[in-house]
Amino acid sequence: MNSSRSVVGKNLHKVDGYKLVTGRPAFTDDIHIPGMLYGKILPSPHAHARIKHIDTSRAKNLPGVRAVLTYKDVPRVPHTTAGQSWPEPSPYDTYLLDSKMRLVGDRVAAVAAESRAIADEALRLIEVEYEILPSILEIEVAMLEGAPVIHDEPDSTGIHDARHNVAGHILKEIGNVEEGFRESDLVIEHEYRTQRQQHCAIEPHVTISWLDSDDRLVIRTSTQVPYHTRRQVAMILQLPVGRVHVIKPRIGGGFGGKQEMVLEDICGALALATRRPVKIEYTREEEFYMARSRHPQILTIKMGFKRDGTLVANKMSVLATTGAYGSHANTVQGNTGSKVLPIYRTPNMRFECNVVYTNTPVAGAFRGYGCPQGYFAQESVMDEAAHKLGIDPVELRKKNMIRLGDIDALSAELGEGKKGLPRHIRSCGLPECLDRGAAAIDWVRKRKEYSEAALSSRRHDSHLRRGVGVACSMQGSGIAGVDWAAASLKLNEDGSFNLQVGAADLGTGADTVLAQIGAETLGVTLDKMIVYSGDTDFTPFDVGAYASSTTIISGGAVKKAAEKVRAEILRIASKMLETPADNLTCRDNMVVTKCECKKSVSMTDLAYYAMYKEKVQVMENASHWNTDSPPPFCAQFAEVEVDRETGLIRVLHLVTAVDLGVAINPMQAEGQSEGAVAQSLGYGLTEEMVLDEFGRVINPSFLDYKMLGPKDMPKLTTILVETEEPLGPYGAKSISEIPINAPAPAVANAVFHAIGVRFHRLPIRPEDVLLGLREKRAC
Amino acid sequence: MVDMLIMVTINGEAKRFSIAPGDLLLDVLRREAYFGVKRGCETGECGACTVLVNGKPINSCLMFGAQAEGTEILTIEGVAPDGKLDPIQTAFLDHGAVQCGFCTPGMILSARALLAGRPDPTEAEVREALAGNFCRCTGYLKPVEAVLAAAQANREAGLSGARTKSGRSRGQARKRQ
Amino acid sequence: MFDHIECFYRPGTLREALLLLRKLGKRGAIVAGATDIVTRADRSPRFFIDVTHLGLDFVRKNRRGCAIGAATTMMALEKSPITCRLAGGILAKAAATCGSIQNRNMATLGGNLANASPAADTAAVLLALDAQLVVDGSRRKRKIPLAEFYIGPHQTVLNGELIKEIVIPALPGGGRWGWSFQKLGRTETDIALVNAAAGLQADSRGRIKWARIALGAVGPMPLRARAAEKLLIGNALSEELLARAGEVAMGEVSPINDGRASANYRREMSAVLVRRALRECACHAGIPILD
């Protein structure tokens, strides 16, 4: 955007790129620690059961077994595994180990042994007698009177209505939707269902824990939230926070699945019990049982429109399940309302939701955080309304969309588990996203051409039909008033800077983007930034990598710290160059005068001067938070081809036009978008964790849980629509979540365009397509 | 169980490992600190554990260490032995094809095997070559672009080598005139 | 995961391998590419016998047909000029769909057949090609038609024997020939939800003289749709006949529900794939399809 910038806005290499392409040992598991034990968790075979009797003596006696822990051996501290700011808005309903099993895969016991094989053998030797309890697998029955109570323990807190298995409940209304519907010319109401999707980071959850030479508990772990994890582990293991040291090395992808304390507590407990280093790594199968997933939802949405397309009322009711534990239960579902409904203006909005417990895999944070579910429903209805009103789907969206200067009141009602702050729209590129996206997919021509093709009688062997569809979305950038971050910067002799941030780069490129912001502010090249991140001993606090907060919040902290360092540098340079500081500026690894005199001092000379003459360490830190969460905006267009004989949907082209504020590193921003699109297309077409009647996952492998591969991906077009966000560092908002929201509904809408069938359930499987076609033919 | 000895050449170095008969190559390599070989699924689906055995990409999680006896293995650690990046590695950086980097070693090795046999691959061939390497971060576009760019860079290096040679000889010819 | 394995044998001759097989009995398991062995749940074998050093990786052609060593990898089948030409290249095509390149570099033809998955992609093709397996046991050598090889999911008639080679008999001469292999997966790289292989021979007037239709993943084992084949014999192809053949084939399958697809869908897709396969055969052979 701003051509005077030399680092921000440039497609620079990732600061950690070299070590990643050369395969250097940079990830959690890439170390050998002498004497390290292998930890393993015994998973519950039952969806709902009580341990009547557990005998670990045979396991303990197995040579090579160093510890076997059950609920009898560990403190009972109610907590949540959700990595959120204190006090976490998720219920405290989870225990390190418990006598009650609430899902297949729940923790029965944990062992630490000299080898993986011995650990496996030890698990087989643990004798458990269960009292099997009736279980709840279906969302709809959880709240019924007489249903088994999943959280009947007295010590859990923060559960909305434990007796009816309701983890969380939200109801907010603005205006009066019923009146709105009475004024409407067209009212559309449908139920939509979304599935359980898993993150499938290629690196599984893995934690290594040991006691250092001061007997402090060190936890080296694949996490997005090192600081929250430190606090939570300390609480659960009853240690002072200062006795725990969490290290986040390079992370092999997270997508929200690592915004969660999945292994750190139990691994730490085993390290304490054995006083030996312990590693626990999930197998891929364990990931599917014991890690987290996207909350499945049943959404009922009702939208009322005037004949001219004006939206008059929008009502969404959600029944979601959080699985057996309430991790992120309220906040994910709150987002389904607060980040979805307000994209279209209407005086009447109502959002209601119940999040229920079921004896199923635990849901949690997942990129998009409640929005993909909501947008699937809302964007499907928008498409149907456009069709019924005879308005172009792009135009209907433009007519109703939120605009620059608007205040979104619903988000104020639906804050992070409590009342939040109203959202002001200070930057909005949505109209441009729609225009440029439509142009890129050749919207007008293809809408017409494919509609006509579907009508014209074609050769009888022509089983292929094409269509194009659109969907829009918005997200946030950090949690207003909650998320905060700190950064610290230190100058070295060679003019390089140590940038220390609590922010957790999990493969998103955060280290690079933060370094670019620092380098830009300090007028140095990117190679002068030495980034170290996500270590609770050596970097300052950061809430962690979630809620699209890193660029805007952590970046804001880096910018502030850099500005302070710059001021200090200018003060020193002013002495060295004998000119007032306000005549100086930092540029090209130097401090130079602004006036004609052209005096300058290199950052290196300045550093030596400061360190050995002035004897000061140029070093600053800064903290940052925002009172608002500026939304990025996105319009996505899909072109599909549907095989009417097999029901297979092939996506041919997917266009993403996204307003992300200013792109700090455009190439990385595109990459974030492309990856999000791939996940969303999987969400739309193939990805689903399927449970059997006992609550077991029947497809816990990549062979059966199908993600799209390189040969399945369509042509991707990514258009970065840059706007200048006043609240963001250098005008940046966020990018990593938003493009995951709308590809699935855009595909669903394109499929409707192609074959005239609407789908109300994800994923849209080939069988569903055939069934839909059959039903359409029947009527 | 009796331990067995295997002799393999890894990244050009002759090695001798004592392994258990049921050890998988993935475990052997990681135990020997070839940490660039990643564990993603252990069922042959994700390709994070890809190494080249006698030049061919295979999943080391589905190969027994014993089967590797006498073979030449290339891991990511051997791709830029003197620190000088392979054009594929450079292209991955230039094109933003690395996000978390967990799939990257496997992808680079698959790409390397492809380009060794097909210096001028089509996009479809690149996608086929990467089909066994799951990446949850990138959506595959940038890795595919990077491999195509690396192929081109390789060809140009070959060509420009030829060009400078012929250029030089032309210059010499001119001088002689 | 395989800590219980006591020894991994790498015999260099068939004789040695057979001796080991006899000596170890049920405790020994043959390993070829290991791609199924490692991922399968069966952890009972205590000894592995590697059969990839017995000279069984070959593709040969002679007047009587074609012989393929059991240890030939999918990648080799994909690339061999013989398999690429044989029967319209359908065996090469099927081999090329057996997972990723990494998998195909290890996976062998013998392993694919012996593993006896109903979805094995080469099995459907080899059924359509009337393939026979040459197997060797410690006592005797025998030839088993592939059609008689399977007795259930992951069960074969092998009894302490190993597959040496797969023989594809030469096809009757004359007429026009067409072949097809079809595979339906949820994504481009998937285990087949349904696969189908077909071959047609027509006389100069376009009447079908010889037909083979084989289907996979729609029953406990790969199967021939014999009734559908019969329907075609002696007839000229028409859209109606293709549709009928598809429907008849649908009656010959008995698929199951699993997480990948429902039985109904698989049944329906058998008809679609058979139709598509026959159409492709006709197209390649230049056999006209009447409207």
Ligand SMILES: Cc1cc2nc3c(=O)[nH]c(=O)nc-3n(C[C@H](O)[C@H](O)[C@H](O)COP(=O)(O)OP(=O)(O)OC[C@H]3O[C@@H](n4cnc5c(N)ncnc54)[C@H](O)[C@@H]3O)c2cc1C
């Ligand atoms: C990720 C993945 C994807 C796959 N995709 C496909 C696919 O799309 N289509 C498909 O058909 N298959 C697929 N497979 C299955 C597998 O790769 C094939 O079945 C392969 O051909 C098996 O051969 P192998 O040499 O690896 O067998 P091994 O695992 O070595 O052996 C398999 C079985 O056959 C026996 N055996 C092997 N050789 C002989 C012999 N000569 N005589 C007697 N018994 C023998 C073994 O004892 C064992 O029981 C896939 C596998 C994986 C892991």
Ligand code: FES
């Ligand atoms: S770990 Fe080997 S393929 Fe995934």
Ligand code: FES
């Ligand atoms: S870059 Fe993360 S899995 Fe590929």
